[in-house]
Amino acid sequence: MQYRRLGASGLKISEIGLGSWLTYGNSMEEKQSEAVVDKAYELGINFFDTANMYGRGAAERIMGKALSKYPRHSYVIATKVFHPMGDGPNDRGLSRKHIMEQCEASLRRMGVDYIDLYQCHGYDSNTPLEETLRALDDLITQGKIVYAGVSRWKAAQLADAVHTAEKYNLDRIISNQPQYNMFARGLEQEVLPLCERHGIGQVVFSPLAQGVLTGKYKPGMAPPEDSRAADPKSNMFMQSFIQEANLVKVEKMRPIAERNGLSMAQLALAWILRQDNVASCIIGASRPEQVEDNVKAAGVKLPAGDLEEIEAILNG
Secondary structure (H helix, E strand, O other), X not given: OOEEEOOOOOOEEEOEEEOOOOOEOOOEOHHHHHHHHHHHHHOOOOEXXXXXXXXXXXXXXXXXXXXXXXXXXXXXXXXXXXXXXXXXXXXXXXXXXXXXXXXXXXXXXXXXXXEEEEEEOOOOOOOOHHHHHHHHHHHHHXXXXXXXXXXXXXXXXXXXXXXXXXXXXXXXXXXXXXXXXXXXXXXXXXXXXXHHXXXXXXXXXXXXXXXXXXXXXXXXXXXXXXXXXXXXXXXXXXXXXXXXXXXXXXXXXXXXXXXXXXXXXXXXXXXXOOOOOEEEEEEOOOOXXXXXXXXXXXXXXXXXXXXXXXXXXXXX
């Protein structure tokens, strides 16, 4: 496993991280989830990402329990706050009240004394940005979180956060968690350049485009019955990716993977890790063998010629 600094901080996380969206507390049994965490830890993954809203707390509980057998200093656990966790008017968003209450709830569910990376799981236009950042700063001062980050913020919102933190001398966010893969590249235009300037690192989700980039789905063929695409609860998130044109592009990239001795998943992950500002690709593995395959992308450097060929295929 290879490790990278997260933004301008001193925190080092594994190039491949393990997430829990659509898996823990939902489609995966608890024992299966623990087996995946164990395999990830065994193979050197130290970055584990979850969120309070995944299964309304179930994912945090399962992730925390699975990691409890390991020394606390040996892993980095990240969770999030923003989405509704109740029916009340203050049970959502990034108000000081909601952040403070949900941080305590996350700590209890995961059974830990502190959260390494606490992320704003969206942007709250109804709460003053200073209020949100000051709440995060206070949690850092209290030792309940170590670092603060955000997820899915736009470039202008990230810039405002940097300037607000500077103005009021608050701890700065060190990370952004966007969707990023060969078929979702929106952050390359504005978000990446801004984050590089201000020392904000990326921990990206859906690096395999919900499995489409693994090559398991073939052009002109129905998806395998045991795949996520065949699961009505999961495939709603795949609709923008599992299109015939994309499946054709994946097939065209297969020879590139083969001549580099890589699986299609490894090729897709290595392509993302070409970006220095990306600290980790968060995989959503549901089986230990998927983790074993994915971690082999760490440290892979694709030849310039292959990167150019991939770009031509994606733009074709």
